[in-house]
Amino acid sequence: MPSRPPSAPPSRQRRKEARPQELTEAALALFVEKGYAATRLDEIAARAGVSKGTLYLYFDSKEALFKAVIREGVIPAIEAGEAMLAEQLDDPPALLAAFLNCWWEDIGNTALGGISKLMMSEAGNFPEVARYYDEEVIQRGLALLRTVIQTGIDRGMFRAVDTRYIDTLMIAPLVHLAIWRHSFATCCSHIIDPRAYVEAHIDLVLNGLLTSETRKDNA
Amino acid sequence: MPSRPPSAPPSRQRRKEARPQELTEAALALFVEKGYAATRLDEIAARAGVSKGTLYLYFDSKEALFKAVIREGVIPAIEAGEAMLAEQLDDPPALLAAFLNCWWEDIGNTALGGISKLMMSEAGNFPEVARYYDEEVIQRGLALLRTVIQTGIDRGMFRAVDTRYIDTLMIAPLVHLAIWRHSFATCCSHIIDPRAYVEAHIDLVLNGLLTSETRKDNA
DNA sequence: CTTTAATGACTGACTAGTCAGTTATTAAAG
DNA sequence: CTTTAATAACTGACTAGTCAGTCATTAAAG
The missing domain is CATH 1.10.357.10 (Tetracycline Repressor, domain 2)
Structure with missing residues (x-):
């Protein structure tokens, strides 16, 4: 594995920039489909490809999300x-x-x-x-x-x-x-x-x- | 306890006939207001003036209700x-x-x-x-x-x-x-x-x- | 280039609380 | 006494929210 690509990071796991939008997109889809109360945060996190803990790095609570x-x-x-x-x-x-x-x-x-x-x-x-x-x-x-x-x-x-x-x-x-x-x-x-x-x-x-x-x- | 009132039972606690409709009415109001998942059975029962246990005498489950x-x-x-x-x-x-x-x-x-x-x-x-x-x-x-x-x-x-x-x-x-x-x-x-x-x-x-x-x- | 240290995004097991559903019990009616 | 409507305490499953720890990445040091 030689030098890193000059400008674009190829396939990282860390996506601090993109995460919030990925999470709100996943949440929107599930909230619309099942309703707010019936949607579990684990589902939202899973759909966005992260764990529930990560969700709390970006949003204070389910309501804030x-x-x-x-x-x-x-x-x-x-x-x-x-x-x-x-x-x-x-x-x-x-x-x-x-x-x-x-x-x-x-x-x-x-x-x-x-x-x-x-x-x-x-x-x-x-x-x-x-x-x-x-x-x-x-x-x-x-x-x-x-x-x-x-x-x-x-x-x-x-x-x-x-x-x-x-x-x-x-x-x-x-x-x-x-x-x-x-x-x-x-x-x-x-x-x-x-x-x-x-x-x-x-x-x-x-x-x-x-x-x-x-x-x-x-x- | 002598003779019962001639025609109408005055103020009974038992209302087997009327209960189901009272419960569905209460449930409808709360389901509409808050949504299905966010409505607790305790609330429905309380609104209908009974306990949660009574609700289960008439309906098998929340979904059945x-x-x-x-x-x-x-x-x-x-x-x-x-x-x-x-x-x-x-x-x-x-x-x-x-x-x-x-x-x-x-x-x-x-x-x-x-x-x-x-x-x-x-x-x-x-x-x-x-x-x-x-x-x-x-x-x-x-x-x-x-x-x-x-x-x-x-x-x-x-x-x-x-x-x-x-x-x-x-x-x-x-x-x-x-x-x-x-x-x-x-x-x-x-x-x-x-x-x-x-x-x-x-x-x-x-x-x-x-x-x-x-x-x-x-x- | 290799090693070491530091960072912080991410994880998942855990806690505390909630709520659907059960049951032992009470009390009214026959 | 028996039956039945009703209760309220109880249980167990589930979930929002927490936190101690992991690991990929970056940067400095050798």
């Missing part, structure tokens, strides 16, 4: 949402469709979709985390949606619907699908094609929002 | 759904609106709404129960919805939308609200007015389904 899982998973979600905000508001219907499509592709269809289920399940057991999640993720995301729809209404392209809950109504079927895939989908046959589902949803709500003048009927 | 909670809660749901089927199909739009309203009032807004959350959370841990619930509740309910919508399409009142997931899309926002009220609603301010929410949903999807000829625009 849970919080880290949420916070770490949520930061990309916020960033993804804010990135979408950067788009122009020139064409509200197209922007709404794009927003819903992107939400599914970048959030619902990724590990973040599992966080939706996890938070719904555990909100009651972790009120502080739930409040954080509500304020930093849900309310922010809904505000983006509301802006798009309000613009559409202001420009006379969308009907003057009740705007109090229209944002929630837009996203609910997508969240529902994300949750479904982490619950019943794992044990029941009834398979859903996400693409077709999202497309059908967008078709439905766009036609529900558009005024009779703006919509191009296909009936 | 869980199954009883679901089965007992689900029977009324099936019956309520089937009752709605009995209605005529004369006016699909009105029937769809009635169905969604009734679902919220009779299911989402009752203890059954909690079962939605519970099953979503625990489906992975109880695959057999999930399959039972899927077949006996979800699929049956969706079939009813699909019938209504298909009739509307056949009669030219609804657009010829993709019917594969339209049933799920109709009910998803209501299930979402039911789950929300048993999760984030318990710890986050953001209050939702169910009536207005359901009404806004019906308005949106009816306008999304109706053809341009049939819909009366309010824009």
Whole structure:
């Protein structure tokens, strides 16, 4: 065994840098699958390829690990949402469709979709985390949606619907699908094609929002 | 101890008849609030006003209790759904609106709404129960919805939308609200007015389904 | 290059506490 | 007295969290 590789350490067992993320990833998967209380720390450690003791080198407690899982998973979600905000508001219907499509592709269809289920399940057991999640993720995301729809209404392209809950109504079927895939989908046959589902949803709500003048009927 | 009270036993401690339901009610409330694994049998028994030992007189195990909670809660749901089927199909739009309203009032807004959350959370841990619930509740309910919508399409009142997931899309926002009220609603301010929410949903999807000829625009 | 010392990531056996499930006992009802 | 609903103390399995020790790696010394 001569000289060490110049730059990259080849296959080490020590991964101080990577460990926390490996652990939170493993924890997320298991928390989503089995729930917080039913997941043992030994399992999480094993899935991450370390021992339970190692887990405690990076996280003070099971609860601290849970919080880290949420916070770490949520930061990309916020960033993804804010990135979408950067788009122009020139064409509200197209922007709404794009927003819903992107939400599914970048959030619902990724590990973040599992966080939706996890938070719904555990909100009651972790009120502080739930409040954080509500304020930093849900309310922010809904505000983006509301802006798009309000613009559409202001420009006379969308009907003057009740705007109090229209944002929630837009996203609910997508969240529902994300949750479904982490619950019943794992044990029941009834398979859903996400693409077709999202497309059908967008078709439905766009036609529900558009005024009779703006919509191009296909009936 | 002379003669007993003529008709009603006044205040007994023994309630063989009523116990099972009292226990499943208590269990449902706690399972929904905290999740299955995080709920202790002592708590359930205490909430039902008995000791843990008594619980074992009526249910063999925690899992058996869980199954009883679901089965007992689900029977009324099936019956309520089937009752709605009995209605005529004369006016699909009105029937769809009635169905969604009734679902919220009779299911989402009752203890059954909690079962939605519970099953979503625990489906992975109880695959057999999930399959039972899927077949006996979800699929049956969706079939009813699909019938209504298909009739509307056949009669030219609804657009010829993709019917594969339209049933799920109709009910998803209501299930979402039911789950929300048993999760984030318990710890986050953001209050939702169910009536207005359901009404806004019906308005949106009816306008999304109706053809341009049939819909009366309010824009 | 080889040896020695130091480091710290990692381990797994252990402790303390929790909780599902059991059972010996009590007491009410017939 | 017998039967049965109910209890409360008990047990054993399981798991969150701890800690004394291991070992791969690095760096200094010879």
